[in-house]
Structures are given as C-alpha cells and as structure tokens.
Amino acid sequence: MTELKLRLQEGDTETVVSVDQDVFTIGRLPECHLYLPFGGVSRNHAKIVQTADGVWTIEDMGSKNGTQVNERILTRPQQLHNGDVVWLGNVSLLVLIVDEAAQQLMTQQEINRDNAEQKTILRNVKQLQQQWIQADGKDGELSNKDKTIARLKDLVDIAKNLCAATSIEAIFSQVQEVVFRYLDSIDRLALLIDVSSCGHLELINAATRNASQQLSLPADGSWISRSICQKVFDEKVVIQSADTHKDDRFSGEHSVLVKGIRSVMAVPLWDENKVVGVLYADAHLSSYHWANEGEEELSFFSALANLVASSVQRWLLLEKLKNEEVIRHRLERYHSPAVVHQQLISVGRLPDGRLPPAESEISILFADLVGFTAISERVTPTAIAELLNNLFEEMLQEVFAYGGTLDKYIGDCIMAFFGAPEPQPDHAHRATAAAKGMLTRLERLNMNGFWQEPLQLRIAINSGKAVVGDVGSSQRVEYTALGATINLAARMEAVCPPGECVISEVTYKMLAEPSDFQEMGSYSFKGINRLIKVYQTTMHQ
Numbered sequence: 366m367t368e369l370k371l372r373l374q375e376g377d378t379e380t381v382v383s384v385d386q387d388v389f390t391i392g393r394l395p396e397c398h399l400y401l402p403f404g405g406v407s408r409n410h411a412k413i414v415q416t417a418d419g420v421w422t423i424e425d426m427g428s429k430n431g432t433q434v435n436e437r438i439l440t441r442p443q444q445l446h447n448g449d450v451v452w453l454g455n456v457s458l459l460v461l462i463v464d465e466a467a468q469q470l471m472t473q474q475e476i477n478r479d480n481a482e483q484k485t486i487l488r489n490v491k492q493l494q495q496q497w498i499q500a501d502g503k504d505g506e507l508s509n510k511d512k513t514i515a516r517l518k519d520l521v522d523i524a525k526n527l528c529a530a531t532s533i534e535a536i537f538s539q540v541q542e543v544v545f546r547y548l549d550s551i552d553r554l555a556l557l558i559d560v561s562s563c564g565h566l567e568l569i570n571a572a573t574r575n576a577s578q579q580l581s582l583p584a585d586g587s588w589i590s591r592s593i594c595q596k597v598f599d600e601k602v603v604i605q606s607a608d609t610h611k612d613d614r615f616s617g618e619h620s621v622l623v624k625g626i627r628s629v630m631a632v633p634l635w636d637e638n639k640v641v642g643v644l645y646a647d648a649h650l651s652s653y654h655w656a657n658e659g660e661e662e663l664s665f666f667s668a669l670a671n672l673v674a675s676s677v678q679r680w681l682l683l684e685k686l687k688n689e690e691v692i693r694h695r696l697e698r699y700h701s702p703a704v705v706h707q708q709l710i711s712v713g714r715l716p717d718g719r720l721p722p723a724e725s726e727i728s729i730l731f732a733d734l735v736g737f738t739a740i741s742e743r744v745t746p747t748a749i750a751e752l753l754n755n756l757f758e759e760m761l762q763e764v765f766a767y768g769g770t771l772d773k774y775i776g777d778c779i780m781a782f783f784g785a786p787e788p789q790p791d792h793a794h795r796a797t798a799a800a801k802g803m804l805t806r807l808e809r810l811n812m813n814g815f816w817q818e819p820l821q822l823r824i825a826i827n828s829g830k831a832v833v834g835d836v837g838s839s840q841r842v843e844y845t846a847l848g849a850t851i852n853l854a855a856r857m858e859a860v861c862p863p864g865e866c867v868i869s870e871v872t873y874k875m876l877a878e879p880s881d882f883q884e885m886g887s888y889s890f891k892g893i894n895r896l897i898k899v900y901q902t903t904m905h906q
Contacts, residue, residue, distance in 0.1 A: 369413070369421050369445070371399065372459040381461070384421070389413040391453065392426070405430050405454020413445070421445045421462060430454045436575050523669065527676040533558075536676045537570040543669060544646065545574050548662055550628065551646045553582065555589055558634070558642035558677060559598070560684075566594055566643060593631050594643045601640060603632045605663045632667045634674035641677050644670045720786060720844060722834030727784035728796035728826055728872060729846060729854045730769070732760060732803055735821040735863045737777040752816060753777060759810060760822075763802035767795040772845050778858075782846050785833040793828050793875035800824045800866040801881070801902065824866040827854035828875055856890035857899060870898040 369384040382399055391399040392410040401410070407428035414422050424442040425432040432439045433452040445451075449460040526539045537556050544554050553573050557566040568586035573579050582588065593604055606629045634642040644666065734740075734756065741749055757779060761771060764781045768789060772780040783799070784792030803822060811819040829850035835842045853869065861867040873879050882900040889896055 367419055367421070367462055369415070370461040370463075371451075372461060373399075373401075373456070384413055384415075387415045390426075392428075401453065401456055403454060403456050406456060407454075410453050411439075411451075414442070421460075423451060428453070524672050527672055533569055533677075533680050536673065536680060537572070540644070540669065540673055541572045544666070545572075547665060548646070550648055550662070551630070552648040553588070553646065555586065555645040556642065556673075557586075557589070557594055557645060558681070559640070560681070564598075566591075566598060569642075589645055590629060590631075590647070593629060594645055597631045597633050597643050598640055601633050601635060603630075603663055603667050605630045630663060630666055632663070632670040634670050634677055639678075641674055641681065644673060720834045722832050722836060722847075724830055725785040725788070725833045725846075726792065726829070727782045727831050727833065727846060727850070728792045728828040728875075729772075729780070729782045729831065729851050730764075730796050730800060730824065730826050731854050731858045732779040732781075732800070732822050732824045733858055734777040735823055755815070756820070759806055760803050763799045763806060766802065767799040769795065769799055770844075773843070782831070782833070785831075785846070793826075793872045794877065796826050796828075797866070797868060797872070797876065797881070800826060804864065804866065804902070821864040823858050823861040823863060825854050825857035825861050825868075826866065826872050827851075827857060827869040828872040853890065853893060853897065856893070857888075857897070860885075860888055860899060862901065866902045868900050870900070873898075873900045 371382045371384065373380045373382060384398075386398055389399070390397045390409065390412045391401060392408050393402055393406045394400070394408045397409065407426070407430070409426045410428040411423060411425050411432045414424065416422065422442045422444050423432065423434065423439065425439045430453070434443055434445070434449055436450075436452070445460050445462065447460060447462040451458040451460060523539070523543055527536060529535075533556075540556065541554055544551060551574065553571065555571040556569045558569050559565060560567050560569075568589065571582055571586070571589075573582055596602065597604055628648045629645075630647070631643055631645045633640045634644060646666070734753075740752075744752075753774075757774060760779055764771060764779070767783065768787075769781045769783045770785060772782055774780070781799070782792075783789055783795040789795060803824065807815075807820060807822055810816075827850055829848075831846045831848040831850045833844075833846045835844050836847070837843050857867055857869065867885060868882060873882060876882075879900070881903055883903045885899045885901040887896040887898045
C-alpha cells in the first residue's frame with residue numbers, strides 16, 4: 366500500500382499534508398481537504414484520486430489559473446509520481462509517494478536534503494576561476510586530464526560563439542543555450558548590466574528553461590533578487606544558495622520569499638578591472654544536489670561570466686561609439702568644432718544623450734536677407750535653395766569663428782546665439798564681432814560676383830537670460846534658446862537699416878569698446894511695454 370504526502374511551503378514554514386482520502390480535494394473553500402487561502406487558487410481547484418490498483422492521479426476541477434504538474438498544464442487526469450511538483454496558481458506542492466518499506470529510507474533522504482538546503486556558498490570570484498576546468502576525476506569517469514581538456518575545448522567554443530555575437534540579444538542567446546545545457550537545476554536566467562556606468566544594474570534580457578513560461582516572466586525584473594545582485598556587483602563575490610528560505614540573509618527579500626525562489630546563483634561580469642554586470646539564475650525547487658556539486662556548477666557559471674564580460678564590454682563600447690557618433694552629427698549642426706568635443710563628454714553622461722534646458726546668459730543674433738521675397742518672385746525655387754545654401758555656408762563660418770551656436774534657419778534668416786552651451790562671459794563681444802564679420806564677408810562676396818545682384822543683411826542682437834537646451838518630443842528634438850531676450854532680438858530686426866547691425870542697450874553696455882555703435886533711437890516693439898534704446902553700427906570693415 367502506497368502513501369501520498371504533499372509538502373507545502375508557506376514563507377519560512379514547511380507543512381507536510383497526508384492525503385488520507387481516496388478522493389482528496391484542494392482549493393480555497395474551507396470544506397476542501399487541503400485548504401489553500403491564497404491568491405491564484407480557485408475555490409475548487411483540483412482533486413487527487415487513488416485508483417483501485419493504488420495509483421494516484423490528479424485532475425484539474427476547471428480552475429481559473431489551471432493546474433500544472435512539473436510546469437505542464439493539466440488537460441486530463443494525470444498519474445502522480447514521487448518528486449513531482451504540482452502548481453496551483455503561485456502555490457507549489459511537492460509530491461511524496463512512499464510505501465512502508467521505503468519510509469525509513471525517505472526519512473534519511475529528507476535529513477540529507479535538509480542539510481543540503483542550508484548549504485550556501487559565498488566565495489571570492491577569483492577562487493573559482495579555474496576550479497571547473499581543473500575538475501576532480503571519479504571512478505568510471507574521464508581522467509582529470511581528459512576532463513580538463515574537454516572543458517577547455519567547451520570554453521573555447523563558447524568564447525568563439527560569444528565573439529561572433531554582434532548584439533546584446535545574440536550574446537544572451539549564446540549564454541542562455543550554454544547555461545540550460547550544462548546546468549539542469551536552473552529554471553530562469555537573467556543578464557543585468559551597468560549600462561550607464563553609475564552602479565545601477567539594468568535588466569537587459571531574461572529567459573526560462575521552459576519556453577511556454579517565457580511570457581509569464583515579469584518584464585520589470587520583479588522576480589529577481591536585487592539585493593543579491595547588488596552584493597555580487599559591489600563586492601565582486603559569487604553567491605549560491607541551495608535554499609534561500611533557510612538562509613537568514615534572504616529573510617527580508619520580498620522577491621525571494623513571495624515569488625517562490627528556492628535556489629539562487631549570481632556571479633559578477635568582470636575582467637579583473639571593472640565589473641559591468643551580473644549573471645543571475647534561480648529555480649523554484651531547492652537544488653539538493655548542490656551539497657556535492659554546488660561549487661563545480663558555480664565555478665562553471667563564474668568561468669562563463671568571465672567570457673560574457675568581455676563580450677558585454679565590447680557591446681557597451683560599440684553602443685557608446687554609435688551614440689557618440691549620433692550626438693556628434695547633431696552637435697555639429699549647431700556648434701562650432703571647438704565646443705563639439707567638450708559637449709560630447711557632457712552629453713555622454715546623460716542617459717538619453719540630450720542637453721537638458723537650463724537658464725543661461727547669452728547674446729542672440731538674427732541675420733535676415735534683405736529683399737528675399739522679391740528675389741523669390743524672380744528666380745526658380747531651385748535657384749533660391751542654392752542661393753540660401755551658399756549664403757548660409759559663408760555666414761555660418763563667422764558664427765563658428767567666434768564660438769557661436771546655430772539655433773536654426775528660419776526661411777532666409779539665421780538665428781544664432783553666444784554664451785551657451787559653454788558659458789562665455791564675453792558673449793556680447795563675440796556676437797557683435799560675428800555680425801561685423803558677416804557684413805564684411807558679404808561685401809567681399811558681392812565684389813566677387815557671389816550673386817547676380819548685390820545682397821544685403823539686416824542683423825539684430827540682444828543680450829540677457831534665456832533657457833537653452835533640447836526641446837521637443839521623442840520623435841524630434843531641437844536644440845534652441847527660448848525667452849523674452851530672443852523675442853526682442855527678433856522684433857529689433859525690423860528697425861535695422863539694410864547692410865547694418867543693430868544692438869540693444871543691454872548688449873551695448875556689455876561691450877568693452879562700443880565705439881563701433883551709435884545711438885539710433887528708442888523704439889516701441891509689440892508685446893513689450895517699454896521703450897527700447899537701439900544702437901546701430903557706425904562702420905564695418
């Protein structure tokens with residue numbers, strides 16, 4: 366006669382329930398033989414039946430979340446065997462089937478398992494680097510030398526495959542295949558990387574041994590023991606616990622206790638100079654065999670992590686270079702070459718590669734082509750585009766020569782500013798020097814027949830506070846300056862004589878040598894409730 370028992374884990378407490386009925390019901394109703402008042406368990410969830418010939422079977426009773434045996438959903442009654450794991454929602458039951466002759470043996474096995482469950486390994490990672498390769502030989506197995514050679518060949522093959530991986534997805538795919546092939550005890554695997562080099566581990570990818578369970582794996586990584594991963598990352602140690610529920614260090618771990626994690630392995634990804642992440646694996650059942658093989662499996666996991674670290678380092682470098690190239694192209698549209706490198710360093714520290722809006726003291730410059738509308742009426746759109754491209758190319762050289770930043774082109778108008786993103790205490794001088802350079806350059810171009818008729822610019826400059834930075838949506842971002850200082854400069858352009866530059870009183874007072882400008886008068890501008898004193902150029906070379 367066989368006896369069936371169910372071992373239930375509730376937090377830190379284990380309960381063994383004897384199935385003492387031929388029809389044994391399990392569910393959330395108090396009338397059930399096994400009362401499980403837990404979320405995910407239906408009122409009448411499942412029943413266990415003993416047939417006339419002594420065989421135990423389990424059947425789902427139409428529960429909402431289904432019944433699983435060894436992670437396979439029940440669709441019809443299934444025979445139970447010793448060691449099966451039954452899942453009802455988030456509750457697991459270990460099946461123990463014994464007869465009287467085997468009872469004494471099972472008791473001794475449980476004692477051995479209890480000893481194994483409490484086995485936790487915490488080692489310095491360097492101590493394990495060669496252990497898996499230099500394995501101890503056993504009777505009937507390969508010799509030490511043969512096993513070492515075989516494992517070295519395995520590592521070489523793994524290293525080749527990792528080197529061929531060009532994306533983080535491909536790297537993880539290789540790791541996933543190797544781990545699930547070599548480590549039978551592992552159910553779930555995760556790769557966490559310190560992408561921004563600030564000590565914050567991000568979940569990059571994860572997988573389950575059973576592909577059907579992949580969709581149920583929380584994408585936010587809530588199932589991972591973050592404290593274990595952080596300890597591994599910070600202290601460069603490897604951790605393996607055969608039963609986290611019996612380890613006091615994990616008693617406060619919500620993810621460990623609530624999610625049903627029983628065994629855990631975590632190792633750092635490092636190259637002896639820098640830790641770049643953590644390779645993490647766990648299982649729902651206690652890994653009793655770790656009592657004998659734990660250090661060997663952990664050593665292999667650590668050796669694999671060393672190989673993965675090099676691939677991850679290479680991926681991080683490529684991602685950084687690609688990101689910097691994108692940022693460089695964007696910055697070169699706005700900034701002079703002299704400040705692009707410095708900005709790359711600053712922007713590279715930002716997670717999204719953006720320059721956040723910040724208040725700055727700047728001088729804003731608007732340069733408008735005189736008579737553009739009339740010119741547009743006389744020539745083709747293609748000729749107009751060619752004219753503006755050539756003109757902007759020439760004028761922008763003067764802006765960049767004085768460390769200015771291009772904000773944007775507005776039709777035939779150039780909008781640029783000085784004093785940001787790098788602070789420039791002499792931004793007013795730089796702006797007026799660039800304006801005079803633009804006027805002088807255009808005179809020289811006219812003398813050389815730049816266009817079929819002489820061209821003229823109107824330039825207006827104002828100084829003051831403005832908000833400068835990246836503004837826009839996730840689809841499009843524009844580096845720009847905003848505020849009342851910009852609005853006034855745009856209004857002032859309307860009173861500027863052709864071929865001249867006008868500046869505000871604020872800009873005038875900031876110039877060390879303002880002799881190139883004379884007072885033009887006080888003007889009223891739309892949206893500004895005061896008169897603005899304006900100065901204009903007296904000469905330009």
